[in-house]
Amino acid sequence: MAGDSVGPGERGRLRRRSLLKRAGAAGVTGLAGCVRPNSVTADGPAEELIQEGFEAADVEPPFETTIAITQDEERNKFAQLLRSELNGTGFFDISITSQDFGSHVDMMFAAAEQNENAMFVSSWTGGWDPSNYVDMLFHSDDHTPDGSNVGHYTNETVDEYIDAGLTETDHEDRVEIYRNLQEELVADSPASFVRFREATHVWDDDVVGGWQTYPLRPGTYYAIYAPWAGVYTELEEGDEFVGDLGSDVTNYDPVTITGTVSSQATALLYEQLVGVDFDGEIQPMLATDWERIDDEQTDDEQVAGMTYRFSLREDVRFHNGERLTAAHVKGSLERYEGTPRENDVYDWYESSDAIDDETIEISCSREYGPFETALFNVSIVPMAVIDGEHDLESAPVGTGPYRLVEHESDGHWRMERFDDHWFQGSKAVPETAPIETVTLEIITEKSSRQGALEAGNIHFSYGVPSASIADFESDTAYGVGRHVGGGFDMVIYPTYHAPFSERSVRRGCNMLIPREQILENVYRGIGQLAYTPISPLLEEYASESFQETIADEYVRPN
Numbered sequence: 405m406a407g408d409s410v411g412p413g414e415r416g417r418l419r420r421r422s423l424l425k426r427a428g429a430a431g432v433t434g435l436a437g438c439v440r441p442n443s444v445t446a447d448g449p450a451e452e453l454i455q456e457g458f459e460a461a462d463v464e465p466p467f468e469t470t471i472a473i474t475q476d477e478e479r480n481k482f483a484q485l486l487r488s489e490l491n492g493t494g495f496f497d498i499s500i501t502s503q504d505f506g507s508h509v510d511m512m513f514a515a516a517e518q519n520e521n522a523m524f525v526s527s528w529t530g531g532w533d534p535s536n537y538v539d540m541l542f543h544s545d546d547h548t549p550d551g552s553n554v555g556h557y558t559n560e561t562v563d564e565y566i567d568a569g570l571t572e573t574d575h576e577d578r579v580e581i582y583r584n585l586q587e588e589l590v591a592d593s594p595a596s597f598v599r600f601r602e603a604t605h606v607w608d609d610d611v612v613g614g615w616q617t618y619p620l621r622p623g624t625y626y627a628i629y630a631p632w633a634g635v636y637t638e639l640e641e642g643d644e645f646v647g648d649l650g651s652d653v654t655n656y657d658p659v660t661i662t663g664t665v666s667s668q669a670t671a672l673l674y675e676q677l678v679g680v681d682f683d684g685e686i687q688p689m690l691a692t693d694w695e696r697i698d699d700e701q702t703d704d705e706q707v708a709g710m711t712y713r714f715s716l717r718e719d720v721r722f723h724n725g726e727r728l729t730a731a732h733v734k735g736s737l738e739r740y741e742g743t744p745r746e747n748d749v750y751d752w753y754e755s756s757d758a759i760d761d762e763t764i765e766i767s768c769s770r771e772y773g774p775f776e777t778a779l780f781n782v783s784i785v786p787m788a789v790i791d792g793e794h795d796l797e798s799a800p801v802g803t804g805p806y807r808l809v810e811h812e813s814d815g816h817w818r819m820e821r822f823d824d825h826w827f828q829g830s831k832a833v834p835e836t837a838p839i840e841t842v843t844l845e846i847i848t849e850k851s852s853r854q855g856a857l858e859a860g861n862i863h864f865s866y867g868v869p870s871a872s873i874a875d876f877e878s879d880t881a882y883g884v885g886r887h888v889g890g891g892f893d894m895v896i897y898p899t900y901h902a903p904f905s906e907r908s909v910r911r912g913c914n915m916l917i918p919r920e921q922i923l924e925n926v927y928r929g930i931g932q933l934a935y936t937p938i939s940p941l942l943e944e945y946a947s948e949s950f951q952e953t954i955a956d957e958y959v960r961p962n
Contacts, residue, residue: 449961456906457909457912458495461909469496469498469499469522470499471499471501471523471525473502473503473525474503474505475503477869478927480500482926484500485926489917512526512554516547523898524895527891529620529890531620533773533777535566535774538566538582538937539570540552540553541937542589542594544559544562555595555896555898562589568581570774573710573771579944582938586938591958593897595894597892598895598919599933600891600939601893603618603619603886604886605885606873606884607865608857608863611863613637616635617885618887621889621890622667622668625672628839629833629839630681631830632688634833636834636837637839639839644843645843646845647843647844648853653665653811656797656800656808658745659743659745672806672819673723673801675784675804677689677716677779678691678694692715694712694715696710697765709768711767712775713765715763716730716733716761716763720803720826721825724794726787728784730761730763731758731761731787732784732786732790733764734756736784751778752772754768784802784803803826804822805822805837806822807822816844816845818844820842821836850867853865870930873886892934892937894934897910915960915961935958
């Protein structure tokens, strides 16, 4: 996202350098001997902080509020543990509100406008760049309903760090910026980060062979056939793979897809210039190679951004028969303007120039650190779509190894192998995808997904209950893949509503979150304790030692 306070010019660079020198906020200081208005002594530093905030907000305990969750057994247990801990302080009188997923999301996005008195237990799926974990959740430009900043949190320092992280291209400087940003977020506590999630995949080991677990949920089904990542799956019997989806597929067009399930379902249909493989490395996909060419500019030209030249694969065919050219790339980039996914491109895109059919130059409006990973979000579509002759919401059309053949709403999503796919084979991956048909059954309940797997109705599930993973691991009939994921569970505070408008109240609540109990009792040890937002998947930004330092300073009561 483009912020007003950091631009491509010298003023932004000067501010970035000053940010690198800025230390985090001071740690918790004790307020010994504090007494609540009802004469109940505050017990420990966390409650003392809450006491301080209640007095500043002129709120008398106990304060009535609610924890809002989706209708999910694990979330309900999570909320009960949180409610017990906070009610036990005497400062709160908390109820739990449970809704279906759609209603829960609607409530979250309307909460600030309606001054909703609620804490939200929610999850966030990030990606391969640190910006994915913080920008949309905490930048003041991204308040709901147009963004994902549910609590309408505003912090000028956080905004500056986010903007600086986007415009910085030096890796070491980016690491320092995002570490400082995370420290500021934990010190201010607009949300409590509770658990880093794991990607947990379970499959019938008698049927599925060679499965690999992609750590990010939108890429769950890349393992079926991702030649650009050196990965594919075979079946021991039959030619149809049957997996599952946790809800219906609601969008087919990449520029309107905002939900994880639609991304999962279409991942084998669409392709991008580059991909990020199972180890987080950038790999060629529709582009064979690329280079930055800014240094070819003359000294008289003032270049605020950066320009890359991409060479495209030859003889790539779309599902409708069109041959890929640079014009498809240019048109695909520019069709994001004015759509729900506009920021995927127009956060950095300036222009593009098709040099010839196989060469395109893409210019950025500013220095942009996440450029290559950002391209992984931009699917290339046929000219019939770009020119408005075909609506992708009626039928998705891409260059991927599979094409859609049937979508039965709330039933299943079925794809068949695209035999004109561009891949020519390698030592690691066969020329043709071994699996002919991929059917994804739409099963909303986790227990039902487990039942379908155990009954042999599906071969694979990414959504069985956490409590069942250990049982599957001990059963030789099943294969289990576990990988630290790119998402976290959190509690979002309504910073627009007293007493959560007070930093000390949020800090105190953050210190009281029963993380260990939630991880063990709710998720049976699946995942990792979280104190900061960026996943350990990006180790340099969220190493174990960094997490422990932040926890000791700001979260664990002294």
